[in-house]
Amino acid sequence: MLLVLVVILHLLSQSVLAQRTRKPYFCSEAEECYSFLTICRDPEYEARAYEPSVWVGSRVLPTEGRYRAVSRLRDYFNKKNRPGIQIERTAPLITTYMDINGELKATNVYLVLPRRFFTNPPYPRDIMLFLRRMPPMTIFVKSFGGWITSLRQKSQDMFEDLLRKRDVFLQDRFYTAEYNGPLTLFNRHNEIWYLSLGPPRCQARNRQPR
Known part of the structure; x- marks a missing residue:
């Protein structure tokens, strides 16, 4: 009886893990979501x-705009990190929006790191980037x-x-969470x-x- 209970609990835990790690249907352009x-x-x-997760983020500067911040994130994934490794594409791209003096403004953008980097994430080489652990x-x-x-x-x-x-x-x-690249129509x-x-x-x- 105990063995049966252990097997059932194991199967349930595997089912929950599968639900959490399986990519949703709308996340087809990234290797990990x-x-x-x-x-x-x-x-x-x-x-x-x-x-819990680990993200790389960039502030959106008023003098540059959101897309320059996004470009910094892409560069980080494309070897502009320490130790200079290529990181597989993830989704979604997250942007924080706040109402500042009556105007809606983007303040930060983020990309989640692949799970294999949660313990030891590559450090950004760009001083405008930062790592953030999310609970x-x-x-x-x-x-x-x-x-x-x-x-x-x-x-x-x-x-x-x-x-x-x-x-x-x-x-x-x-x-906002974006799951597609700019060329997807x-x-x-x-x-x-x-x-x-x-x-x-x-x-x-x-x-x-x-």
Whole structure:
């Protein structure tokens, strides 16, 4: 009986690991993606659980703009690191947005490192780059296709949805997640993220009898 229980627990743990490490269908352009487990879904958004991770980031300078910061990240993956190794492509590209004096501005961009570098990440050679260890996180996610436009309206709509559903979340910023390169014209996948600060309420709603 004990042996059967051990086998069942092992299979369950392997199933959870597989769910976390399997690439989602919309992450087809990267060799490794920031893996997640979906906690629950709401008509307007979903809640995901993310494991601890390590990211390389760059600040977005007002004098340069977001795409120069993204270029620094690409250079880091393309051997501009110590010890000068090529790093496989990952997704998504994350951008932090904040309302600064009434204007929506990108402040930081990030790319997740492959899992094999979580323990000992390559150090950036560019002084504008930095490494950041992220703890386990619960994130509210709203997906959309096409190009990242009308961000203020999209983020405001999600912000109001979260307030209406009485979810608790970090309100002074949001994030965009991009899974496609600039040359991909069709079937693009993007997301808006808000960081959860409490148990997702859709979890309780999904347990209610229909």
